Amino acid sequence: MNNVNPAGLKRRSFIYRELASLGAQFGEVNGGAVPLNFGAAREAELASARRLALADLSVLPHVGFKGRGTVEWLTAQGLSIGPDSNKAYVQPGGELAARLAPMEIFLLDSLAGTGTLMQRLNGAWTWAESAPRPQQGYPLPRQDSHAWFMLAGEFAPEMFSKMCGVDLRRDRFADGSIAQTSVAKMSAIIIRADRKAKDGRANAAYHVLADIASAEYLWSCLMDAGKEFGIRPVGLTALQDLEQ
Structure with missing residues (x-):
């Protein structure tokens, strides 16, 4: 379902109002309100995702x-x-x-x-009724504890260098690597998870996981750090299109 009102669903991001102010069009995914796009043409959002873009995936399981x-x-x-x-x-x-x-x-x-x-x-995990x-x-x-963002695009490592002490360049930080570090002076988990296109091209992408109560702060820091590289917010559709 596209263009839903996040306030009408039980699960929505802590920053859904900020996303809505940026033009987010929400869809219902697994019972939650997820930004699908930000009103730009699909090809334009895909181009942003290849250059430098930030997406909020916090509602995904x-x-x-x-x-x-x-x-x-x-x-x-x-x-x-x-x-x-x-x-x-x-x-x-x-x-x-x-x-x-x-x-x-x-x-x-x-x-x-x-x-x-x-x-x-x-469903499979249960607590045994008695010891042992x-x-x-x-x-x-x-x-409930972690906001989940994805930073995608070729300029992501340069942007991270402004706010994180770990060298996240693609030749130093392999696909699948995890850094438990500080981003914008707060604890965070960074996971490199490149999006593989059907033509074999690997599009740079990084999961960023951090305290959900500081989601608005972290989003604003990431967007501010990416201004010189032309960062744009994108929705779930652009990230999925990276694999086409």
Whole structure:
């Protein structure tokens, strides 16, 4: 459903009013109000996404699992998770399993936003009624704790250099790498997740995850830092088009 009123849905971004003031056209994705575009022609938003653009994905499903036995339980549920921390592992449905630590996983939905994997995992995890309880970790409500932005475009690394001490250039920070660092003087998680086009071209893209209560501050800092590169806000459709 396109051009919905975010206030009419139960799930919406903390910054939906700011997005609406920038011209966002919202659609309903998995029960939440997600900016699909910002009123520009589709090709124009796609061009922005290839140069430098910022999108708010906070309403798309994301969840965490943490504790002893977490990776073993998730693997038993069919996820593919490698041994290295600070690495994001792509799942068959396009979801990302970001391994932040040996016993902590942050799951991000694919840009389809169906939430199918998260729903299945949340349904499968139960707390044993009595001890000894199995070692299977425990879920974390990342949907409620973390804002989720995506910064896309060839100038993203240069822009990040103004507000982050980690070298995020594409030849130094490989696809799938994770940096748990400071962005604009606040703690954040950065995950490189390039969008692969059908012609084989890799379009630079980075997930940015941070305290949801500071979403408005972080959005404004990212937009301000990107002004010299012509940053534009884009919707979910432009990010999906990067893979066409």
